[in-house]
Amino acid sequence: MQTPTSPQVKRLVVANWKMNPETKKEAEMLARMSVKIGTGLKRSELVICPPFPFLGLSAYMRMPKSISLGVQDVYPERAGARTGEVSLSMVKDMKARYVIVGHSERRAGGETDALVSKKARAVIAAGMRPIVCVGETSRDGDAKYLRILREQLLESLAGISKNNASTLIVAYEPVWAVGASVADDPHETAETILFIRKTLADMFSERIALTIPILYGGAVSDKNAAAFLAHAGVQGLLLGRSGRDSKQLAGIIKASELTPFPQI
Ligand code: PGA
Numbered sequence: 001m002q003t004p005t006s007p008q009v010k011r012l013v014v015a016n017w018k019m020n021p022e023t024k025k026e027a028e029m030l031a032r033m034s035v036k037i038g039t040g041l042k043r044s045e046l047v048i049c050p051p052f053p054f055l056g057l058s059a060y061m062r063m064p065k066s067i068s069l070g071v072q073d074v075y076p077e078r079a080g081a082r083t084g085e086v087s088l089s090m091v092k093d094m095k096a097r098y099v100i101v102g103h104s105e106r107r108a109g110g111e112t113d114a115l116v117s118k119k120a121r122a123v124i125a126a127g128m129r130p131i132v133c134v135g136e137t138s139r140d141g142d143a144k145y146l147r148i149l150r151e152q153l154l155e156s157l158a159g160i161s162k163n164n165a166s167t168l169i170v171a172y173e174p175v176w177a178v179g180a181s182v183a184d185d186p187h188e189t190a191e192t193i194l195f196i197r198k199t200l201a202d203m204f205s206e207r208i209a210l211t212i213p214i215l216y217g218g219a220v221s222d223k224n225a226a227a228f229l230a231h232a233g234v235q236g237l238l239l240g241r242s243g244r245d246s247k248q249l250a251g252i253i254k255a256s257e258l259t260p261f262p263q264i
Contacts, residue, residue: 012047015239016100017030043261049072049098070096073106089126102134104137149196170200171215171217173216179240180219216236217239220239237256
């Protein structure tokens, strides 16, 4: 069985540019830098998630296999009378293969678990892979946050069939670490990741749960990336700020290429 730690499965390093940069010229430079860093990877795949207007940059014209494009959100329909929305067909045609769904910054703007699940199902139906974000807003001493996480997973992944579950990617992003100066402790993340995998096993099956990559996100840097990959039980990282910084991105990609795959 192919699990996220099988040698043929690549680690995912996802760079979410958020609402940056401000101009096409800067975006082109950022894309070139990312493509350079992501070229020739053996054990990792770099997923660049620019804002919609920057999906068609010339830097993406000839991308090596180790790099893919993703988007940060999508409207869960193919086309229609939806002023201001961007459809799955559009982003697919622009070569996006991944869609971040339910990022905490969107959830803070009112995106519900029900909408997250609708989007995740639509992304799968369109033949792309959803990266479904979950995470608690604060961590309490008596582990009530695990209940919140379980609830989020059950609701945000509701309606996804066992057949489709292996196309899922889950990103654990403790909200208090997103945009913060300090990340979670990788050893504590490991317990949460175990809990997430157990919940996925309850929802689908143990065998299927082992095929779903789980990423960590929230203040990942070139200093802590290797520790997360070695100790947190994750199969990749979701980056905000460090995905737009050449030194940080290069360091994180290096950690992803060099850190041995631990067993899960
Ligand atoms: P950060 O953001 O890496 O800047 O903390 C993470 C995220 O929002 O995914």
